[in-house]
Amino acid sequence: MTLPSQAAIVVIGGGIIGCSTAYHLARDHKADVVLLEQGKLTSGSTWHAAGLVGQLRSSASITRVLKYSVDLYKGLEAETGLATGWKMTGCLRLATNADRWTEYKRLATTAKSFGMDMQLLSPAEVKSMWPLLETGDLVGASWLPTDGQASPSDITQSLAKGARMHGAKLFEDVRVTGFEMKDGRIAMVKTSKGDIACDKVVNCAGQWARQVGAMAGINVPLQPVKHQYIITEKIDGLATDAPTIRDPDRRTYFKEEVGGLVMGGYEPNPQAWTTGDVPDDWEFRLFDDDYDHFEQHMRQAMARVPALETVGVKQMINGPESFTPDGNFILGVAPECANMFVGAGFNAFGIASGGGAGWVLAQWVVDGEAPLDLWVVDIRRFSNLHRDRQWVCDRTLEAYGKHYTIGFPHEEYASGRPRIVSPLYDRLKQQRAVFGSKLGWERPNWFAPEGVEPQDVYSMGRQNWFAAVGDEHRHVRERVGIFDQSSFAKYELSGPDALKALDWICANDVSKPVGRLTYTQLLNTRGGIEADLTVARLAEEKFYIVTGTGFRTHDLSWIGDHIGEGLDATLVDVTEDFGTLSLMGPRARDVLSAVTEADVSNSSFPFGHVREIAIAGHTVRALRVTYVGELGWELHVPIAATGEVFDALMAAGGKHGIRPVGYRALESLRLEKGYRAWGSDITPNDTPQEAGLGWAVKLRKNTDFVGRRALEKTSGAALKKRFAGFTVVDPEIVLLGRETILRNGEPVGYLTSGGYGYTVSRNIGYGYVRNADGVSDDFLASGDYELVVAMERTPAQIHIEPMYDPTAARVKM
Ligand SMILES: Cc1cc2nc3c(=O)[nH]c(=O)nc-3n(C[C@H](O)[C@H](O)[C@H](O)COP(=O)(O)OP(=O)(O)OC[C@H]3O[C@@H](n4cnc5c(N)ncnc54)[C@H](O)[C@@H]3O)c2cc1C
Numbered sequence: 001m002t003l004p005s006q007a008a009i010v011v012i013g014g015g016i017i018g019c020s021t022a023y024h025l026a027r028d029h030k031a032d033v034v035l036l037e038q039g040k041l042t043s044g045s046t047w048h049a050a051g052l053v054g055q056l057r058s059s060a061s062i063t064r065v066l067k068y069s070v071d072l073y074k075g076l077e078a079e080t081g082l083a084t085g086w087k088m089t090g091c092l093r094l095a096t097n098a099d100r101w102t103e104y105k106r107l108a109t110t111a112k113s114f115g116m117d118m119q120l121l122s123p124a125e126v127k128s129m130w131p132l133l134e135t136g137d138l139v140g141a142s143w144l145p146t147d148g149q150a151s152p153s154d155i156t157q158s159l160a161k162g163a164r165m166h167g168a169k170l171f172e173d174v175r176v177t178g179f180e181m182k183d184g185r186i187a188m189v190k191t192s193k194g195d196i197a198c199d200k201v202v203n204c205a206g207q208w209a210r211q212v213g214a215m216a217g218i219n220v221p222l223q224p225v226k227h228q229y230i231i232t233e234k235i236d237g238l239a240t241d242a243p244t245i246r247d248p249d250r251r252t253y254f255k256e257e258v259g260g261l262v263m264g265g266y267e268p269n270p271q272a273w274t275t276g277d278v279p280d281d282w283e284f285r286l287f288d289d290d291y292d293h294f295e296q297h298m299r300q301a302m303a304r305v306p307a308l309e310t311v312g313v314k315q316m317i318n319g320p321e322s323f324t325p326d327g328n329f330i331l332g333v334a335p336e337c338a339n340m341f342v343g344a345g346f347n348a349f350g351i352a353s354g355g356g357a358g359w360v361l362a363q364w365v366v367d368g369e370a371p372l373d374l375w376v377v378d379i380r381r382f383s384n385l386h387r388d389r390q391w392v393c394d395r396t397l398e399a400y401g402k403h404y405t406i407g408f409p410h411e412e413y414a415s416g417r418p419r420i421v422s423p424l425y426d427r428l429k430q431q432r433a434v435f436g437s438k439l440g441w442e443r444p445n446w447f448a449p450e451g452v453e454p455q456d457v458y459s460m461g462r463q464n465w466f467a468a469v470g471d472e473h474r475h476v477r478e479r480v481g482i483f484d485q486s487s488f489a490k491y492e493l494s495g496p497d498a499l500k501a502l503d504w505i506c507a508n509d510v511s512k513p514v515g516r517l518t519y520t521q522l523l524n525t526r527g528g529i530e531a532d533l534t535v536a537r538l539a540e541e542k543f544y545i546v547t548g549t550g551f552r553t554h555d556l557s558w559i560g561d562h563i564g565e566g567l568d569a570t571l572v573d574v575t576e577d578f579g580t581l582s583l584m585g586p587r588a589r590d591v592l593s594a595v596t597e598a599d600v601s602n603s604s605f606p607f608g609h610v611r612e613i614a615i616a617g618h619t620v621r622a623l624r625v626t627y628v629g630e631l632g633w634e635l636h637v638p639i640a641a642t643g644e645v646f647d648a649l650m651a652a653g654g655k656h657g658i659r660p661v662g663y664r665a666l667e668s669l670r671l672e673k674g675y676r677a678w679g680s681d682i683t684p685n686d687t688p689q690e691a692g693l694g695w696a697v698k699l700r701k702n703t704d705f706v707g708r709r710a711l712e713k714t715s716g717a718a719l720k721k722r723f724a725g726f727t728v729v730d731p732e733i734v735l736l737g738r739e740t741i742l743r744n745g746e747p748v749g750y751l752t753s754g755g756y757g758y759t760v761s762r763n764i765g766y767g768y769v770r771n772a773d774g775v776s777d778d779f780l781a782s783g784d785y786e787l788v789v790a791m792e793r794t795p796a797q798i799h800i801e802p803m804y805d806p807t808a809a810r811v812k813m
Contacts, residue, residue, distance in 0.1 A: 003171060003193050008032035009365060010189045011202045012176050012212055014041040016152060016350055017343045018204035019159040019170075020358025021365075026166035028359075029366045033168040034198075036191060038175035039283035041160055042153045044206040045350065047284060048319040049152040050229050050262050052244050052255050053352040054091055056111050056118065056144060058738065060750075061373045061685065062328075063114045065356030072355035073150050080165065082158035085151025089256070090243040092126060093142045094133075094304075099406050100249055102460040104142040105790035110738040111144065112788065113750030119143045120791070130245065132237055132307050149244055149255050152351045159358070175280065176205075179216045185339045186216055200365055202341045207322040209330075209344030211277045218334040220379070221386035222322040222345035223396040224273040226287055228294050229264025231257055233312040248404035250300035260314060261305065265297035266403035272396075273320050275389045282320075289316040323347050325386065325395035327403065331361055331377045332370060335557035341365050342379050347400075369524050373683035380554035385440040391416045408458035409736050410664075418442045422486035423579055423642040431660055434465065438549045441487035444662040447472065461734060465664060466756075472665035473758040476628055477806075480585035480653055481661035485634070486642060488580045489552035489573070491559065494542040497567035502535060502543060504705055505562045507688060509698040510535050510543070517608045517623055519696060521688055522558060523707025527714070528684035529691065531555045532676065536610040536623055544610070544621065546580075546634070548678065562706060578621070579642030583649060584632035586806075587656040592622075592633060594652035595645075600633075616641070616648040628666060629673030629806055671764040672757040672804035674725055680737060681723065681752045681766050687711060690768065691723045692800075718774025721749065725799035726787060727762035733789050735765045742793065743769065743783035751787070760803050765796075 011022045014037025025031040037043075053073070055066040073086040095101045104120060111118035121129075123138040160170055171193075180188035180195070189196045203220065205212040213220040238256055245254040252265040271293065291298075294316070302308045322345045324330060330345040343361045346353055363371040375381065386392055398415040418425070419440040429435075432454045433444035446465045448454035457464040475481050493502065502510045508520035514537050522531040533547035533555060547555045552575060560571050583592060592600050598613035600622075605611055610623045621636035637645045650658055676682045682691045689697075689711065699711060728735065735754025740747050751765040765787060769775055777800070785796045 001169060001171070003174060003191070004034060004169065004196060005194065006197045007034040008198065009034070009200045009202060010196055010198045011035040011204055013037060013044070013204035013206055013208070014160070014170065014172065015044045015046040015204065015206050016042075016156045016159070016354035017206070017346065017357055018202070019156050019163060020354045021202055021204055021343055021361050022168045022170065023159045023163040023166070024358045024362035025365065026163050026168040028362060030167065031366065033163070034196060035163070035168060035170040036174045036176055036189075037170070037172050038280060040172050041170070042156045043283040044208070045319060045321045046156050047153050048286060048317050049351045050253075050255060050264055051085070051149050051152050051351055052253060053150050054144075054147050054349070055352065056107065056114070056116060058110065059376045060114050062376060063116070064372070065360055066352055067356070068359055069352060069355030070146065070148070073155055076155070076158045076162065080158045080161040082154065082161050084155040084158050086148060087150070087241065088146060088148040089241055090143060090145040091147035091246065092121070092130065092243045093246045093248065094126070095139045095141060096137045096249040097139065099460050101139045102790060103406055104140070106736070108142055109740055109788050109791055112747070113738050113740045116144065116146065130242060132235065132305055133245070134304055134306055147244065150351060155351065155354065176212060181216065184337060186337065200339045200341065202343065202361065202365055204343045206344060207278050207320055209322070209342060213334065213340070213342065216337050216340055218336045218340055218342070219382065219387050220330060220342055220344055221382050221392045222324050222330065223275070223393045224278060224320040225323045225396065225400055226271045226273055226290070226318055227264065227321050227348055228290065228316060228318045229262055230294070230313045231262050231315045231317070232260040232308065233314050234259035235261060235307050235311050237307075247300070247304055250304055251404045252297050252301050252304065254301070254305065260311070261308070263297065263301045263308070265300070266400060267293070267296055268401045270397050270400045272393050275393050278320070287318040287320070290318055291316070321346070321348050323396045323400050325392055325399060327399040328377050329353060329357065330379050331357060331374055332364055332379045333368070335380050335553050338561060370684060373528075373685040375679050375683065378554060380557055381550065383439050383553050385419065391419065408460065409734070410456065410463065411458055412436045412456065420487070422484050423639065424484045424486070424646055427643065427646065428484060428660055433660070433662065436663065438487060439552060441549055443487055443549070444484060444660065446662040446664045447660060469662070469664045469668065470758040472659070472661040473668050475657070475659055476585045476630060476661055476665065476669055477759050478586065479657040480583065480587035480591055481659055481665070482646070482649060482653070483582040483584065483661050483666060484580075485582050486579040486639075487549040488575070489547045489549060489555060490575050490578055490636070491545045491556060491571055492542065492574050493545060493559070493569055493571050495569040496541055498541050498543055498569040501563040501567050501569040503703055504564055505559055506535065507698065507705055507707060508696045509701055510537070512537060514539055515609055515611065517610050517625060519625070521682070521693060521696060522555075523688070523705070523711075524684055525707060525710060527687040527707040527710035529678065529682045529686055529688065530558055530684055532678040532682055534623065534625060536621070538610065538621070546623070551678065577639055578636040579639050581635045581637060581642070581646055581649065582632060583635060584626060584628050584630050586631055587653075588630070588632045590656050591649060591653040591658055595648045616644045618645060620645060627675055628669035629675075629802070629804055667755055668758055671753070671755045671766070672760055672802070674766075674802035676723070677753055686723075686768070687714070689714075690719055690721050718776065720772060720774060721768040721770040722775040722780065723766065724769050724780060725803060726751070726765045726767070726785060726796040727760065727799065727803065728765070728787060728794055728796050729762060730794055733763050733794055735763045735787070735789065737765070739765060740788035741767050741769060742786040742788060745786070757803060762803075764803065
């Protein structure tokens with residue numbers, strides 16, 4: 001077969017991800033696809049994978065992607081004639097201490113929320129399923145019967161064959177050597193065997209994806225890390241259908257293979273490979289065996305499976321795999337180039353993810369937007385920070401080392417910090433701030449009172465900051481607090497067509513007079529919520545857009561990509577130009593009026609307005625908004641003046657009891673007021689109507705906007721899910737999200753976020769209540785609700801209205 005000179009879509013890489021993507025592009029979309037592999041198919045990381053296939057993740061969408069993989073692997077042989085080695089052995093996860101057990105109880109609840117049946121077993125039950133295990137130290141184990149194992153090379157060959165059967169053209173021994181760019185897009189893929197003109201490129205080049213991306217100016221932040229496992233000789237008494245084992249307290253995993261065991265682990269001291277380019281000639285290659293480094297796993301594994309003490313080791317595999325700074329893989333359209341898509345960085349679960357990742361990536365390539373909420377793996381979750389290879393390496397090694405540690409709620413990463421600090425960093429540190437980090441920014445989470453160590457102490461129950469955050473919360477409700485939100489992402493859109501561009505992009509009506517703010521969602525073509533932000537009209541032709549810290553790259557590229565062709569509107573990221581101080585609480589006006597001569601009375605400066613005012617000699621953009629449900633202003637200050645303006649506010653606020661307040665209090669305040677958080681409460685899977693945000697959509701106006709058609713199609717029909725709040729009285733309960741919602745004893749959904757409301761003195765959760773026949777007001781109000789929290793049922797009260805309403809000056813319970 002000769003290499004074509006043209007193709008609609010070129011997929012780079014013949015590992016499991018590239019083959020799965022090509023298969024789905026050909027099968028589902030009848031696309032004109034060419035796949036290029038520099039060596040032989042599977043010769044990168046895929047051929048030496050251990051082949052464990054687990055499905056449960058903390059995101060419902062990613063769990064769905066992994067479940068899809070299993071369904072595909074089950075049936076693929078029937079279609080292609082090539083076996084995948086799929087065996088549904090189930091997976092046991094072992095627990096040896098109380099915190100791990102709590103983690104599993106929460107995990108089992110998450111599994112139920114996502115429609116999977118995870119059970120909790122006693123040590124005796126574990127022993128009867130896997131007699132060779134030493135179970136004396138176990139508290140118990142979780143059991144997911146639908147997990148299993150497969151043969152990585154066989155699946156990949158089967159997918160490759162399927163792709164060919166559906167018309168894709170796959171080429172081995174063809175290396176991509178560069179791209180010809182035109183107007184910021186890839187026009188031509190250059191290869192060792194000739195050039196291919198194309199519309200779209202999918203970069204599935206595994207650990208080479210970073211350097212392949214770099215050839216088009218794209219950043220794919222991944223780090224190759226050495227990962228080892230052994231394969232033993234036959235072990236007497238080991239069943240061929242023995243469940244896979246994960247023993248995280250001993251940092252190891254096991255899988256049966258031809259009568260012996262595959263055993264590997266995630267060590268706390270992982271070994272990075274190069275931070276430079278990965279060599280091209282790495283076909284079917286491994287590193288030398290490193291028994292010194294592996295010994296830590298060997299010791300732990302022998303204590304768990306004593307038969308390992310006497311059985312011989314047939315082979316050691318020491319291969320590179322790409323890991324990422326947050327342990328999630330990387331999918332989607334590159335923000336730097338509208339026609340390069342990426343599927344890479346699979347963190348040693350590429351075999352488990354392969355089938356599903358190929359399915360959603362193919363759909364994404366064809367539609368130009370993700371088919372479901374894939375935010376946790378979206379390449380747009382990164383920023384320029386992730387171009388720093390050493391930073392990426394350090395953070396990635398930390399994430400690798402934590403793969404099997406207990407996941408405590410609210411845990412922060414420690415490496416590569418502090419990286420980006422606001423001008424207030426030292427001042428806040430002096431005030432005993434305990435910082436978290438978001439997209440590289442240090443942000444105060446809470447302030448430790450004298451006598452309390454300014455440091456998080458993680459636990460499964462209430463953590464050491466609980467009381468301090470309660471004080472901060474009450475302070476904002478009763479007096480006034482100041483939040484450093486300088487990390488907010490900020491953009492300016494200006495030009496004669498700026499309004500026209502935003503009219504199309506925003507679901508809400510932004511065509512308000514100068515000086516007005518609009519809270520709006522940006523929708524995808526399914527009507528799902530892609531972003532949630534504030535637009536301030538500064539001038540006829542100038543808008544200031546403010547969104548969450550973590551969404552900086554995503555929202556910027558979404559807006560940029562949706563500015564209509566030919567429009568004269570310029571989008572600029574001005575995040576670092578402005579510090580943001582949010583002054584919130586009933587005394588906020590007293591404080592603000594003391595530092596400015598501007599009239600900040602309600603009549604001159606009502607809610608939903610923006611004004612430029614002078615504070616301490618600096619011009620400040622004051623936005624009258626709130627995320628905490630109190631009177632307040634977001635003050636956007638020229639970055640160099642942030643410290644001075646902060647000092648002026650603190651001095652003037654002294655007599656009103658002003659104090660700095662952190663992000664954990666902010667979360668508690670917003671939960672009480674019912675403000676939705678993008679990425680959890682509202683996602684591309686949810687429409688504004690379902691989320692109770694229909695009031696912020698301009699359907700009555702005669703303007704077209706992205707998502708309008710989808711919303712019109714369903715308007716008038718009963719909603720099949722609706723967002724609601726829940727409270728739980730039991731103070732011992734800790735809500736984190738993903739707890740199951742029961743209505744009259746039947747599961748109807750799960751929590752999307754959870755926490756504690758200090759004013760209402762209740763645990764608070766939010767989530768969607770689902771019903772195939774529609775969720776009416778009456779349906780919501782008439783049920784008896786419970787939440788399943790760590791496998792225990794607890795009564796819950798439903799709330800359709802915010803639980804806290806400052807204008808009514810009372811708590812609605
Ligand atoms: C020791 C070990 C154990 C593992 N165990 C498991 C497990 O139990 N379960 C699990 O789910 N996952 C496991 N994994 C992870 C799994 O192997 C990977 O996630 C998966 O194989 C990644 O597939 P990929 O297609 O992204 O990358 P690869 O398989 O590396 O494919 C990328 C391909 O791109 C090609 N390429 C690169 N550059 C170019 C270019 N310029 N032109 C053309 N082609 C190019 C490469 O040659 C390569 O074949 C393990 C990994 C290791 C290292």
